[in-house]
Amino acid sequence: MSENEDKRFIDFIAKNTQVDLPKPEGEWREIMQTIEQKKSRSPHFLFSKWFLAPALTLAATATLIVVQRPATTTDTELADFIVTAQIEVDDTLDSSEPEISPGQDEVNEDLANDDLEGEYEEIYLSLLE
C-alpha cells in the first residue's frame, strides 16, 4: 500500500468514526450502587483486614491454650503413674524370696542327696543288726 493510499485510508477512518456518545444520566450513581451491592455480598468485605486480624489473633490464642492445657495434665498424670508404679515395684521386690545365684540349685540338690544317702545307710545298718 502506497503512502498516498495509507493517508486516504487513515483520513477516511478518522472522518467516519467521529461519534457523539453521550454519557447516560446517572451512570456514575449506578456504578457505585452496583459496587456497594457487590461489597456487601463479598466475603472479602465480610472478612476485611480490620475484622480478620483480631479474629485470627483470638483463634491462635485459643488454639494455644487448648493445646497447652492437655499437655500439662498428661505430664502430671504420667509422673504420678510412674511414682506409684515405682513404689509398687519396690514393695513387691521387698516381699519376694531371696535372690538365687546361678548354680545355687545344683548345690542345694547335692546337699539333699547327701542327706538321703545318710538315711539309707542308717536303715541298711539297722537291718544287718
Add this chain to the structure above:
Amino acid sequence: MSDDFRRIYTETEAYVRKSLYWMLNRETVDDVVQEVYVKVWSSLEKFRGQSSIKTWVYRIAVNCAYDHLRKEKKFASDELVDPPDEVVNLEDGRIQQQLLKKAIARLSAKQRVVFVLFYVQGLSIEEVASVEGLSEGTVKSRLFSAREFLTRELKKYGVDL
C-alpha cells in the same frame, strides 16, 4: 480510593465508550461501560503501576469486549441498514459511517479490537501491544489483515481507498 476511582472514570469514560461502540452492538455499550468500571473498582488494589492507568483500564475494557463478543458472536449488522444496491451517496457522512461500521462488524473479534485501538483511537503499535498483551509483530499482522479486508469490503460499496 474513591476519589482516585472517580478521577479514573472521568478521564477514561469517553475513550472506553467510543472503543466499545466500535467493537460491540450499540445497545450493549452502556451496560458494558458500567461492567468495565465495576471491574476497575474491584481490581484497583491489585494495580501495580507496571503500565499507565489508562492502558490498564483499556485492557479491562478490551477483556470485557471480548467476553461480550464471545456471547454475541456477531454484532451491529442487524441494526445497520443495508446501503442501496446501486446508488450510494458517499458524500453523506451518515451512510459512510454505517458502511464502515458494517464492514468493521465483519472483522474477526481479534482484528476488530486491534483495528479500533489503532485506527479509531489512535494508540501506537506499542500501546496496542501492551493493552492486548501481544507482541508488536502480532499487532502489525492483525492490522494488516484488518485493513486489507476493510478496503475490499468498502470497495464493494464504491468506496475506493
